[in-house]
Amino acid sequence: MKKILNNVLCAVLAAAMIFSFSSCSKANSMTEENIKNTVATVETALKEFDTDTLNKYVSSTTLDYIIKFSSSHEQFAQLGKAIFANLEMEVKSVDLQNQTVTITVSNSKLTEIATIFTEGLKAKYSNTELLRKLNDDSFLTQSLNVLLEGINNTSISTEADITVKVQKGKKNLVLALDETAEDAVSGGALGAIKKIYS
Structure with a gap:
């Protein structure tokens, strides 16, 4: 027994x-269902600015900067939530052979707001001074509040189709966002913010 x-x-x-x-x-596995599920996971993670999920499901140079700073500065987490609050991502087509997905992306149009903000910082501070100030909480609160106010008050939206490379991660699929995709999902904000680091 x-x-x-x-x-x-x-x-x-x-x-x-x-x-x-x-x-x-x-x-x-590189299946249409998994790719669609990955896009849905990424959309939710961006809207909630869930950095743990984003680290697993997204490869993005600019987004990585914001995620890195958000771990020690709440202001960057708030910025992430504001940028992606109105994001919508709809899968248009999946190409399993080329391991890509075409997504229709809509968000608030944030290019002008982010550009004005970035140019204002560039006019006041050198890149070295600005990088030093990224650890100053009072500076971050004051300056990012101006950007947040502009983002929250915009009513214009933008829509674009992007084709994104899909990669295999250890346990899940990963969306590799290039500069065009970063710009589209962020309504143009990430492209403007990236200038701070260039």
């Missing part, structure tokens, strides 16, 4: 392990 129980227990554990391995491998 004890031997039978041991065998049953071993069989159950083996089945559980196989199931967990197969579900892990399925999550990063």
Whole structure:
């Protein structure tokens, strides 16, 4: 009887392990369903500015800067939420052979607001001074509040189709956002903000 129980227990554990391995491998399989689910996950993560999820599901140079600073400065987390608050992402087509997805993206049009903000900072501070000030909470609160106010008060929207490369991560698929995709999902804001670091 004890031997039978041991065998049953071993069989159950083996089945559980196989199931967990197969579900892990399925999550990063290059299928249309997984790609669509990845886009939906990224949309939600951007709107909520869920940095843990974004780190797993998105590859983006500019977004990485904001995520990095948001871990130690709440102002950047608020900025992220404001930029992506009105984001909508709809999958238009999936190309499994080329491992890309074409997405119709709409968001508030933030190019002009972010450009004016960035140019204002560039006129006042050198790149070295500005990078030093990124650790000054009172400066961040004061300056980013101006940007947040502009973002929150805009009523103009923009829409664009972008084609994004899909990559296999360890446990899930990853959207690789190039500069065009960064600009589209952020309504033009990330492109303008990127100038601060260039």
